[in-house]
Amino acid sequence: MVKEVEQQFLRYVKKMMSYNEAIQVMYWDMRTGAPKKGLEQRSEVIGVLSEEVFKMSTSEEMAAYIAKLSPASVQAQLSDVARHTLAECKKEYERNKKIPVDEYKEYVILQAKAESVWEEAKAKADFSLFRPYLEKLVAFNKKFIDYWGYEGNPYNTLLDVYEPGVTVEVLDNVFAKLRERIVPLVQAVVASRHQPDTxxxxxxxxxxxxxxxxxxxxxxxxxxxxxxxxxxxxxxxxxxxxxxxxxxxxxxxxxxxxxxxxxxxxxxxxxxxxxxxxxxxxxxxxxxxxxxxxxxxxxxxxxxxxxxxxxxxxxxxxxxxxxxxxxxxxxxxxxxxxxxxxxxPSLIRIEADELTYPLHVMVRYEIEKGLFNGTIDVKDLPDIWNAKYEEYLGIRPEHDGVGVLQDVHWSGGSFGYFPSYALGYMYAAxxxxxxxxxxxxxxxxxxxxxxxxxxxxxxxxVHRFGKTKKPLDILQExxxxxxxxxxxxxxxxxxxxxxxxx
Amino acid sequence: MVKEVEQQFLRYVKKMMSYNEAIQVMYWDMRTGAPKKGLEQRSEVIGVLSEEVFKMSTSEEMAAYIAKLSPASVQAQLSDVARHTLAECKKEYERNKKIPVDEYKEYVILQAKAESVWEEAKAKADFSLFRPYLEKLVAFNKKFIDYWGYEGNPYNTLLDVYEPGVTVEVLDNVFAKLRERIVPLVQAVVASRHQPDTxxxxxxxxxxxxxxxxxxxxxxxxxxxxxxxxxxxxxxxxxxxxxxxxxxxxxxxxxxxxxxxxxxxxxxxxxxxxxxxxxxxxxxxxxxxxxxxxxxxxxxxxxxxxxxxxxxxxxxxxxxxxxxxxxxxxxxxxxxxxxxxxxxPSLIRIEADELTYPLHVMVRYEIEKGLFNGTIDVKDLPDIWNAKYEEYLGIRPEHDGVGVLQDVHWSGGSFGYFPSYALGYMYAAxxxxxxxxxxxxxxxxxxxxxxxxxxxxxxxxVHRFGKTKKPLDILQExxxxxxxxxxxxxxxxxxxxxxxxx
Missing domain, CATH: 1.10.1370.30 (Neurolysin; domain 3)
Known part of the structure; x- marks a missing residue:
């Protein structure tokens, strides 16, 4: 009986994953030379399939699988793959179900709009254009944190989306050390008389x-x-x-x-x-x-x-x-x-060398943390950004286009993503x-x-486990x-x- | 009320068509360089989406749309696009519904198997390998004709799948003229002393x-x-x-x-x-x-x-x-x-010049017609094939690999497809x-x-009408x-x- 439900559940999930694979093929195709006149219609196709995946992830059928398979006595009978899959689906289900549908729709529209406004703002180096959108995006994410709940620090809930288990406590500690040791190293490097000939x-x-x-x-x-x-x-x-x-x-x-x-x-x-x-x-x-x-x-x-x-x-x-x-x-x-x-030391994160790179991430981390702890206001971002670049990297953006407006992430509502870049570097070492x-x-x-x-x-x-182990468990083991x-x-x-x- | 159902129906159809577009993107991708190790999984994804489209085309929801929108008084209120779409969906629905599900599944398995056997048979130039599969494929299609019904000639039902409105009567007439005029022309051309220097x-x-x-x-x-x-x-x-x-x-x-x-x-x-x-x-x-x-x-x-x-x-x-x-x-x-x-004159259809090309198609038409009228047995195909090539093109295959086994179509159960190639040529002229x-x-x-x-x-x-007009109507107009x-x-x-x- 359990085995039967398990098989049905895995088939259901496989269907969702099939839709996802089709969507990914279309994304790849769009980026590698799909004819531009077909893109509008292709986006609609992707929209249809994405909506279907979202519906399936929050459907009554999914709820029934979660209810049937979650009890400890049932889980004990599941295969490892099924048990981990269940955990992922449950997480997704709860995350999606806790946000009222209307609010989520409003947020999706805001994201799309914000990204195009950000593009314009970046091109014009005019933060004031983007500011009202960024304020709304932050406000939405604060509400989401309320819906989802948090432990220790509101920002932890956003971090958890990208790096389960990594908290403000962990990051404060590692970034403090990085700041203490890397900032002076960068200064020494810059001052060195032995510069490479490039x-x-x-x-x-x-x-x-x-x-x-x-x-x-x-x-x-x-x-x-x-x-x-x-x-x-x-x-x-x-x-x-x-x-x-x-x-x-x-x-x-x-x-x-x-x-x-x-x-x-x-x-x-x-x-x-x-x-x-x-x-x-x-x-x-x-x-x-x-x-x-x-x-x-x-x-x-x-x-x-x-x-x-x-x-x-x-x-x-x-x-x-x-x-x-x-x-x-x-x-x-x-x-x-x-x-x-x-x-x-340079202004643009994605062009940074490996020594200064973590400092770029640190700036973003400190700002995001402040935004969600209520210690930083969106309106002050350009000044804060520029001051931090001066402090950590010794250079100051001439305008916001090469400063606070340089990255796409925030315009898509991706807060909590940046620290992953620095964490990846620490994990690698x-x-x-x-x-x-x-x-x-x-x-x-x-x-x-x-x-x-x-x-x-x-x-x-690392590789073989896919998502069956959490990041910090992989690191520990x-x-x-x-x-x-x-x-x-x-x-x-x-x-x-x-x-x-x- | 009608307008509302019409909109729902069109949305439903659009979803099916979105799945189809995703499938087509994946087909294109598979043929233009998708990594071979991913193909098995990709085929499964295509299978999942295809099954979904098939289910939607034969669902109770589809049946309800057809029932609600088909009455003449309702159709009169539909947009042209909706009315033609309804006709297409109805045709598809009825075609699919009339075949018992189990038989259809058996047929799909046979098709897959037959195609790989055909490949082997062609490579080995051994018709006997392919013969039992071809016999089954013909038998299945005869049953389908029974389920679907026919007018005038059983083969008409298969022709209708590829060329709605074109019947044995039409084709017998045009191929007779082609035979009468083109066969002697080919002979005269071959005998000419003025051959081009190629x-x-x-x-x-x-x-x-x-x-x-x-x-x-x-x-x-x-x-x-x-x-x-x-x-x-x-x-x-x-x-x-x-x-x-x-x-x-x-x-x-x-x-x-x-x-x-x-x-x-x-x-x-x-x-x-x-x-x-x-x-x-x-x-x-x-x-x-x-x-x-x-x-x-x-x-x-x-x-x-x-x-x-x-x-x-x-x-x-x-x-x-x-x-x-x-x-x-x-x-x-x-x-x-x-x-x-x-x-x-050559043995291989797809390498034929424009003058001899219609004769290659004629051979296949005459054979298919005979198969479904009961005047030709699968076992006699190699002999019949070779005799017809000798009669119409003046050459005879040395073996079945360049004769009756050359085309993939029959191994996929595609009977009635070949005449389209000649019809296309006649339409073009x-x-x-x-x-x-x-x-x-x-x-x-x-x-x-x-x-x-x-x-x-x-x-x-021609182009702009898509499938809103039948082939012979387009030609007439x-x-x-x-x-x-x-x-x-x-x-x-x-x-x-x-x-x-x-």
């Missing part, structure tokens, strides 16, 4: 050659091209349609090959996660990364701990020289390595240390190009301890003191 | 250059690239996702540019049809070609009546010479024109004659590249008469007597 980076490097080089690196990193493909888009991304179909995209800048190179390696890290989720999770909501932060830990692991590692370039720099002989013929490996690891205990010769592997053991370790510890920002600080200090001879 | 066709022509040339021709033909795109596949096709997104694919043979050239122009004809359907039909089952035959009339119109026309090459041959200077430098326009219009009355200077337009009036005429007479094969015969005789100096 002139080798900005030659003309034909797109086709960059693509060929990227394809070679991707294969060596373990990206499975029979379960993926590489395309070109304005905004690079990775998308897991199912574990056998995980696609990545990149952007080529013919005057700066780093865009495609590090972008591709970054997305490859995301893709390896999705390609290596256990097959049995296909067709359930567990068949994806467990959180934004853990996902980002994989992309940053590949981008920084592999792609910006000296040993990796000891192997691959000669190959790069073959693809762009004129550009690199007279540049030594050491000079190249220092160039691609240049630190330069901590995983890297743990990996070194099991595979002490990681640097050697990078140098010989035998990268399989690295990917296998990550699959064993993989590294033997909870979140510890010291690993990231240590990594950054070691690396950048050496590069800048501090 | 050696200029088979040089190495790089894919990239072929693609560039194709793109130029497509733009000039009126294909709207902001509502479409050109990709590469093993089997070329056109697919209309919605009127703003109609994609075509082609295949490049670097040793024979005709494959991509005529293939692209052919698919362009299909695509122009779908790009120019009236916008108000979007989201209904009317938003597609009215029949296989009319669809094929558009592709063949472009492929043959434009793409193989002397005047078209008077304009475009100099351009082609620029794209492949070595190949064509010493070939005159006249020689080129004769080469691309070479007639050569008849439309061409009618067009000449309205636009006497068509040849001049081809020569100057001003092709817009041609596309506009076809849109006015566009040309002032019913199906008349004389136009095709006249066209072929004139053209090939000139080329072969008969």
């Amino acid at each position: 002139s080798c980076l900005f030659h003309s490097f034909p797109k086709e050659k960059q693509r060929e080089f990227s394809l070679r690196l991707l294969s060596e990193l373990g990206y499975d091209f029979s379960a993926g493909r590489l395309d070109e888009t304005v905004h690079p991304f990775a998308i897991g349609l199912n574990p056998g179909d995980v696609r990545i995209t990149t952007r080529y800048d013919e005057r700066d090959f780093r865009t495609a190179l590090f972008g591709t390696i970054h997305e490859c890290g995301h893709a390896l996660y999705e390609q290596n989720i256990a097959e049995e999770l296909t067709g359930t909501p567990l068949c994806t990364g467990t959180s934004m932060g853990i996902h980002e830990s994989q992309s940053l692991f590949y981008e920084n701990f592999i792609g910006r590692h000296y040993s990796y370039w000891k192997r691959n720099y000669p190959l790069l020289q073959q693809y762009a002989p004129e550009q690199f013929a007279n540049v030594s490996l050491d000079d190249f390595y220092r160039a691609i690891n240049e630190v330069k 901590q995983l890297h240390e743990a990996m070194l205990k099991d595979i002490p010769n990681v640097a050697e592997l990078l140098e010989t190009g035998e990268l399989l053991p690295i990917r296998e370790w990550l699959t064993e510890k 993989a590294t033997g301890e909870g979140l510890n920002v010291d690993y990231l600080i240590h990594y950054l200090e070691e690396k950048y003191k050496a590069i800048y001879r501090l | 050696s200029c066709l088979f040089h190495s022509f790089p894919k990239e250059k072929q693609r560039e040339f194709s793109l130029r021709l497509l733009s000039e033909l009126g294909y709207d690239f902001s509502a479409g795109r050109l990709d590469e596949t093993v089997h070329p096709f056109a697919i209309g996702l919605n009127p703003g997104d109609v994609r075509i694919t082609t295949r490049y043979d670097e040793r024979d540019f005709r494959t991509a050239l005529f293939g692209t122009i052919h698919e362009c004809g299909h695509a122009l049809y779908e790009q120019n359907i009236a916008e108000e039909l979007t989201g209904t089952p009317l938003c597609t070609g009215t029949s296989m035959g009319i669809h094929e009339s558009q592709s063949l119109f472009y492929e043959n009546f434009i793409g193989r026309h002397y005047s078209y090459w008077k304009r475009n041959y100099p351009l082609l010479q620029q794209y492949a200077p070595e190949q064509f430098a010493n070939v005159s326009l006249d020689d080129f024109y004769r080469a691309i219009n070479e007639v050569k 008849q439309l061409h004659e009618a067009m000449l009355k309205d636009i006497p200077n068509v040849a001049e337009l081809l020569e100057t590249g001003e092709l817009l009036p041609i596309r506009e005429w076809l849109t006015e007479k 566009a040309t002032g008469e019913g199906l008349n094969v004389d136009y095709l015969i006249h066209y072929l005789e004139e053209k090939y007597k000139a080329i072969y100096r008969l």
Whole structure:
């Protein structure tokens, strides 16, 4: 009897997931060259399917499954997959059911409107245009927090959407340490007399050659091209349609090959996660990364701990020289390595180097926390933003277009998302240390190009679980301890003191 | 009240059509490079959505709409779109409802199995492998004819699926004339001492250059690239996702540019049809070609009546010479024109020239008719097939792999489909004659590249109606008469007597 309901429940969920996969295929298609005249109708199709998924996730049928399968005595008889799936569906059901339908509809309309207003405001560098929308978005989210409830701190409820288990208490602690150690390090780096010569980076490097080089690196990193493909888009991304179909995209800048190179390696890290989720999770909501932060830990692991590692370039720099002989013929490996690891405080998060990157995130974290704790008003955001950039990065935006208006997230009501970027970085550093205990010769592997053991370790510890484990549990089991920002600080200090001879 | 039900009905249908569009996007994606490891799961997703569409088309809700909206007094109050949509849904509902569910499921399984057996049988040139499956497929279709009923001739019911209104009576008449006039013409052509020199066709022509040339021709033909795109596949096709997104694919043979050239122009004809359907039909089952035959009339119109026309090459041959200077430098326009219009009886339908093509279709028509009238047994097919090829085309297959096993259609249970290919050709010739009355200077337009009036005429007479008019009504209204094969015969005789100096 339980088994029968379990099977029905899993079939029901599989149908929802099928709709989701169809939606994802259409999203990928829209971004990779779908004809523009068909987009309006395609959006309607996506709308129809999305509405259906939403209805199914909050239907009476779903409620009945949750009611039947939730009792402890019943859960004990469920398969692991069914039990975790039930937990996910229940979470989703409760989250969606607690918001009155009319309010939610109003919010969806606001989101759409706010995003287009934000675009205009950013282009005109005029915060006053966006301000009333942002105020409403914050107000809505405050109401949602009331509906959903919170523990400790209202902002925790929003954090939980992206990084279950990570709270203000945790983040305050790690960001305080980061601030204390990284801000002075950045200052020292900037003041150093040993600045890298980056002139080798900005030659003309034909797109086709960059693509060929990227394809070679991707294969060596373990990206499975029979379960993926590489395309070109304005905004690079990775998308897991199912574990056998995980696609990545990149952007080529013919005057700066780093865009495609590090972008591709970054997305490859995301893709390896999705390609290596256990097959049995296909067709359930567990068949994806467990959180934004853990996902980002994989992309940053590949981008920084592999792609910006000296040993990796000891192997691959000669190959790069073959693809762009004129550009690199007279540049030594050491000079190249220092160039691609240049630190330069800048205003734009997505263009930041790895040392200053966490500070960009910290600014956003502190602002979001203040917004939802009532200590910061939307109207004061530009001033607060600019003051924090000056304090942490030593630079001040000339206008809000390169300041508080730079990111899309808030216009879509995504509050609580930003910390994941920094958490991913901390997770990556901590995983890297743990990996070194099991595979002490990681640097050697990078140098010989035998990268399989690295990917296998990550699959064993992270990938295969999909969403069956919470982010902090994955971290604990993989590294033997909870979140510890010291690993990231240590990594950054070691690396950048050496590069800048501090 | 009627208006309210009408709106609900149209919303219901729109949902089905949204699912269909999602399925079509996934089909396109599968054929243009989806990673192979994801295909099994993707097929399941398509299965889930297809089942949903099928359920909706035969649901009690659909039955209720049909019951409420069908009375003449109610229909009189419906919009044209709603009335035609109702007719389509009713036809589909009745067709699907009349087959017992279990039998239908058995048939779907048989189809899948038969197709893979057919592939093997074709590769091994062994009809005996395929024979039992073909026998079952024919038996199932005979039962379906019983369920659905028939008028005049059992085969009419199958013809009606692909070409509503076209019967055995109509086809017997046109094929008799074709046989009488084309078979001797082919014999005379083969015996002619004035054979074209085709050696200029088979040089190495790089894919990239072929693609560039194709793109130029497509733009000039009126294909709207902001509502479409050109990709590469093993089997070329056109697919209309919605009127703003109609994609075509082609295949490049670097040793024979005709494959991509005529293939692209052919698919362009299909695509122009779908790009120019009236916008108000979007989201209904009317938003597609009215029949296989009319669809094929558009592709063949472009492929043959434009793409193989002397005047078209008077304009475009100099351009082609620029794209492949070595190949064509010493070939005159006249020689080129004769080469691309070479007639050569061959065994494979899809490789046939325009003169022998209808004879390939005639063989299949005569066999299908015999199968469903009980005058031909499946076991005798190879002998009958070979005898007919010998009689009509003067050649005999060495084995069944290039004979009765060559086409995929029967393995999928598609009986009644083949005649559409010949009908499309007849329609195209008849439309061409009618067009000449309205636009006497068509040849001049081809020569100057001003092709817009041609596309506009076809849109006015054919494209815009989508499925709101039946094929023979479109023909009647566009040309002032019913199906008349004389136009095709006249066209072929004139053209090939000139080329072969008969």
